[in-house]
Amino acid sequence: MSASKAQVNSSSSPAAPPANYEQARLFISQPFVASFCAGGIAGAVSRTVVSPLERLKILFQVQSAGRDEYKLSVGKALKKMWQEEGWRGFMRGNGTNCIRIVPYSAVQFGSYNFYKRNIFEDSPNADLSPLARLTCGGMAGITSVTFTYPLDIVRTRLSIQSASFAALQKPRELPGMWATLAMMYRTEGGLPALYRGILPTIAGVAPYVGLNFMVYEHVRAYLTPEGDKHPDAMRKLLAGAVSGAVAQTCTYPFDVLRRRFQINTMSGMGYQYKSITDAIRVIIRQEGVKGLYKxxxxxxxxxxxxxxxxxxxxxxxxxxxxxxxxxxEVALR
Structure with missing residues (x-):
């Protein structure tokens, strides 16, 4: 009887989780790993939500002087995109963008957490000065761009290759991400072709990411009720919207330059810039200062x-x- 009772008791008691499961939980809950994984998820969610506007922005940016295919209001341009390409047009390049943005965002948030904790913090969870946040964010932006830039340039190519630019030769069958990567590598100069435009990208991304982190953490702290470490979702949404708007407005011309250089070798787009200064000079001469804000x-x-x-x-x-x-529990800011 005693043996059977012991058997019943052992079978009724919950089994202890395996050691490897506990190790996995411990690993993923580490500050750097948690930030890395959460950053990847956040990047995919945020880009998919605004994919039609993201593609439309690129089409506006790459349209040079004298071309008017997308010289339209936002509403009319979105309607044109829908009529010509349907819902696929709204999502054109988003798959590649998500493949790019998941590691990009993961590296960005993960490296920000790493630099913050190991370089800038005097003590665990210490508040950083605005300059330290700006510098830390800039370093994180440079790190993430360096790792994922080839996917960004391919996303730009995929976004415009099906658009109705009159002088742009459309392939009969639109190539995918890997085919575009291979074609650029083979026909446009090897590895350097996959990093074309990275200098204006870094010049824009470093201050953009730095401003984004600095403004977000400042606005988030301002909106957080006194004595409460975690504001509600609406306050976080507002802080994110404000930080993004400020950072984008301050660094937007660099984003235009990045897109122009990414397709600088594509025939039919109307420009062949020699350098960053040459691009700025030509854009301002032909399109005015507003050309830097297309x-x-x-x-x-x-x-x-x-x-x-x-x-x-x-x-x-x-x-x-x-x-x-x-x-x-590990408290993360």
């Missing part, structure tokens, strides 16, 4: 929901991963 309207329309979704999904995902820690 596409900013759909960009500002997308940046508020995009960055709001980005920061909210990041914090929710990060907090979830941190909560998986089996033995103790």
């Amino acid at each position: 596409g900013i309207v759909p960009n500002l329309l997308k940046v508020a929901p995009s960055m709001a979704a980005n920061w909210l999904s990041f914090e929710m995902s990060r907090d979830f991963f941190v909560s998986l820690r089996p033995t103790e």
Whole structure:
């Protein structure tokens, strides 16, 4: 009887989780890993939410002087895109963008957490000065761009190759991401072709990411009720929208330069820039100063929901991963 009772008791008691499961929970709840994984999720969510406006911004940016295929209002341009390509046009390049943005955003948030904790913080969870946040964010932006830039240039190519630019030769069958990568590598100069335009990209991304982190953390702290470390979702959404709008407006001309250089070798687009200064000079001469801000309207329309979704999904995902820690809670800012 005693043996059978012992058997019943052992079968009724819940089985202890396996050691490898506990180790996995411990690993993913580490501050750097939690930020890395949450950053990837946040990037995919935020880009998918605003994919039509993201593509429209690129079409506006790459249209040179004298071309008017997309010299339209945002509403009419979206309607044109829908009539010509349907819902696929709204999502053109988004798959590649998500493949790019998941590691990009993951590296960005993960490296920001790493630099913050290991370089800029005097003590754990210490508040950083605005300059330190700006510098830390800039370093994180440079790190993420360096790792994922080839996917960004391919996303730009995929976004415009089916658009109705009159002088642009459309292939009979639109190539995918890997085919475009291979074609650029083979026909446009090897590895350097996959990093064309990275200098204006870094020049814009470093201050953009730095401003984004600095403004978000400042606005988030301002909106947080006194004595409360975690504001509600609406306050996080507002902080994300404000930080994205400020950062994008301040650094937008660099984004235009990045797009122009990414397709600088494509025939039919109307420009062949020799350098960053040459590009700025030619754009201002032919298109005026407003040429450096082409596409900013759909960009500002997308940046508020995009960055709001980005920061909210990041914090929710990060907090979830941190909560998986089996033995103790880790407080993350």
